[in-house]
Structures are given as C-alpha cells and as structure tokens.
Amino acid sequence: MDAIDSRIIDLLKRNARSAYGDIGAVVGLSASAVKRRVDRLLAEGVIRSFTIQVDxxxxxxxxxxxxxxxxxxxxxxxxxxxxxxxxxxxxxxxxxxxxxxxxxxxxxxxxxxxxxxxxxxxxxxxxxxxxxxxxxxxxxxxxxx
Structure with a gap:
C-alpha cells in the first residue's frame, strides 16, 4: 500500500459512493486506475466492505x-x-x-x-x-x- 492507496481510502471513508473519476481527479489517476487499485485493496482485504451509517x-x-x-x-x-x-x-x-x-x-x-x-x-x-x-x-x- 502506498500514499495514493492511503489517499483513496481516506476519500472512500468520507464517502464510499464517490465516483472513481472524482477520486482520480484528487489523487492524480484515471478512473480506471483508481478502480484497479480499489479492486486490489478489496482482494487483499485492506478494504473489507462498503457500507452506510444511519443515524x-x-x-x-x-x-x-x-x-x-x-x-x-x-x-x-x-x-x-x-x-x-x-x-x-x-x-x-x-x-x-x-x-x-x-x-x-x-x-x-x-x-x-x-x-x-x-x-x-x-x-x-x-x-x-x-x-x-x-x-x-x-x-x-x-x-x-
């Protein structure tokens, strides 16, 4: 996991529904590159799930x-x-x-x-x-x- 992965995770923590293109614009990657990283982080168990929080x-x-x-x-x-x-x-x-x-x-x-x-x-x-x-x-x- 590198600094870009950490930044992607931080952005997903704030809003798990963020579009890969929007994340890519912040971290300097294409949407497809962000998707590949997220897929890898999921496969490695770094990201366990995407969820919502209800008051x-x-x-x-x-x-x-x-x-x-x-x-x-x-x-x-x-x-x-x-x-x-x-x-x-x-x-x-x-x-x-x-x-x-x-x-x-x-x-x-x-x-x-x-x-x-x-x-x-x-x-x-x-x-x-x-x-x-x-x-x-x-x-x-x-x-x-």
Whole structure:
C-alpha cells in the first residue's frame, strides 16, 4: 500500500459512493486506475466492505450508554460474546484491561428499554454487576474500519 492507496481510502471513508473519476481527479489517476487499485485493496482485504451509517435516532434508538461489565471469577471472551450477543441493544463489546472485564456500548429506544436490556445482561451467569454511563451528547464520532 502506498500514499495514493492511503489517499483513496481516506476519500472512500468520507464517502464510499464517490465516483472513481472524482477520486482520480484528487489523487492524480484515471478512473480506471483508481478502480484497479480499489479492486486490489478489496482482494487483499485492506478494504473489507462498503457500507452506510444511519443515524440511530431515525431508527428509534436515541438512548445510548457505555457499560462496564464485571464478572465473577474467570469468564472467557467466548462466553462473554455468547451472553452479550443475545441482547440486541448491545452494538459493541470488547474485553478491556483494568477492573472491568468488558466494556459494552448499548443503544435503545428509551431509558426503560435500556434498563430492561441492562437487566438481561446483569442476570446472565457469571455477571457480578455493571456500571453504566448514559451518553448525554456526542462530541466526537469517528468510525474505525
């Protein structure tokens, strides 16, 4: 991957629907040369997919929280994945360092539905307790690939 590939990726991150000709005009290549590079980046797995992002509020999921998850004893990441995958309000989860075992990002319609989702997590085997922070406003929102 070279500097032109990186620039193409940056432009596609901003707008995955950009025309190859428009990208080419910025990076100094023809549309067909940009297409060949994008095809190669896809084949190599550098670009995994093209997608859209929808404002969760338009889908009725305007309440969000970050939740620290604390477990009893040792719980494998596979078991945590099983527990958290069963809760549709969980949009992201990862194991973390520190006193919590995992951090979970949840989205729901409102506070009562968030509370129900949190309860489904809390009653799971090996879950000791959670600590939640409800998001009041988003300040920076960058997406990672």
């Amino acid at each position: 969760p509020a338009t889908e009725g999921m305007s309440t969000e929280a970050w939740v620290e998850l604390f477990c009893r004893g040792t719980v494998s990441p596979t078991e945590l994945r099983r527990i958290l995958s069963a809760v549709p309000e969980v949009v992201y989860a990862g194991t973390v360092t520190g006193s919590a075992d995992a951090i979970v990002h949840m989205r729901s319609r409102d506070i009562p539905s968030l509370e129900l989702a949190l309860e489904r997590v809390r009653v799971a085997p090996n879950v000791d307790h959670t600590r939640s922070a409800i998001v009041l406003s988003r300040l920076v929102n960058r997406t990672a690939g």
